[in-house]
Amino acid sequence: MLPFMHMLRRAGLVKRILATRRQYSSRFGYEHSRCLVFSNFGQPEKVLKLHSYSIPPPYDDIINVRFIASPINPADINQIEGVYPEKPEFTLGLGTGEKSAVPGNEGLVEIVSCGSRVNPSIRPGQWAIMSGPNFGTWRTYAQAKESNLIIIPDREGISPLQAATVSVNPSTAYCMLKYFAGLGSGDYFIQNAANSGVGRSAIQIGRLWGFKSINIVRDRPDIDRLKEELRLLGGTEVITETEAKDRRYMAKITEGRSIKLALNCVGGESATNLARILGHNGHLITYGAMSKSPFSVPASALIFKNIHCHGFWISAWSKRNEAAKSQMIRDILSWVRDGEFTDIPYEITKWSGDTELETLMEPVKRGISEYSGRKGIFLMDED
Template structure:
């Protein structure tokens, strides 16, 4: 699964007044009217008005299908995440918000796969200073880096020098966790699946700040794991995979450790050994950034400022990504290309739509 990130060039911030300098905003968007395989349900509309999971309908929080997009039947625009540029504000909008400023979405289901949108202030988090930040960096901050930040900060009371362990360490969230961990003085054990060229991947993740990078098979060797940490307990485990990999994380955790599940890439359930629960007092949690974001708006804004600061100071590296340019002339075929690729294979790169003027 590959999440697509929409990068809307423009957004309007109120429903009171939304004309641009041309008198109106003409938006092109991808829409869907039913949940299902993205390549089957996505349609192309040009009217006033890349995570695949919301389109597949597998997230509990679903977008609302509406007639407001001017489509024949009810439909919704996909795209949870992205960066927008303000083009126009209504008279009642906070005067500190001005055209030219950047903003990201405050919650899920904004519908970023479109060239223009109309939004309320509450739907956006303003980027206070875009100096030194690329549009792609800002567009990809609110899910993966934010998830990693919260999981490292909120569950195990980690202190500098403490160990955490994670599987799928080469994922977007995993790469963020490695870097935030390094910035906070944490030591990380990073587990990845074996592959041709594994040494190159190991070196890359170490260069981000990973203390140890090992394969799933190496992570099962209890003796070498204990040697690796010098007997220090591992206090937190981040589980993106499930199945056997997650069970092994529970085994690696030390006394009173915390296992936080945020993904299920293998689509397999997992078991936690009774001994880990009874004798080691392991705590199991789930984390979902969308649910956390509700009611934590102020904390989220501060977290975004922290992450932007690291990016600006060159302390936080981009995730690997590939861009599909989207202008007025772009056809459905071109836009569906990365969507189809994202479903059939994991390329190791995030797909990003970049809206451009013709």
């Protein structure tokens, strides 16, 4: 692990030098931002356009930021389609002919320059992530206010991809493990979609907090390799959906111990099976519906086993819990820095000054059509 940490630290150093230079080059000039925009809800390939506009130097409490990396989350795509309850603001401020919005909710920025009334603790070269949803992160530059940003005080040892992806997947896993079932050291939780971004985060956070995890993945040809990989992350057991339906097998795995918490990103039969597996007084938390099927809850599990079903939505939680969110981000990034929290596999799309719409659309289309276990992310060139 050590040589890798060294490399990261050196990379951080190089970045800071670059950032310091940038501070002077852009303070007096305009930034040229390129962004994806949409004016109507619909299929991303039909409604997304590439747009360029100029950003003036910041004044008052305005902060000019450069995007370093912006993930492509399923929620972003649902938002473009118009099927997500959180709608972006459509504005003429981008210089488009009709009112438009920039998609993307998660992202890492670098502070480029600050208006005269910006809190002096915010300085060019610092990294920050979005404090909440709906900023519009699929662009290269933007103007923000302090309230839009959570500054990352110490970015040493943290890669841009890690920082950019901290506020949705690892945060969702962190909250679900922390706030629902009062898990203690040695307690079991179970989850489906264990190979997803949230799933891999839950495995690792569970390991760090001393929880035992039973991780369900879909049956696939290379299942042994995947099982080994997730066990190396800290998963106590990694099993297939088929194995999870075998009651004897499950009893053997848990040695008859009760499972207090189940995390559900799939729905349908997989979720109903989690309700069956859960022990008395257990909690089933739904945070996704990858199968696009609702799940049925047996009344007997509710009445006689006293299980509870809840949902979790990181956007809503973040709005209600600002202080807890900042603390959570610090916790997760400190694990990253210590090498205890490993990257999820990324599918990187480079975004430089001349990247075409077609190239940018590729990961968006992949995000709709398949779930590969790799997280799509735009990585912006500093040009």
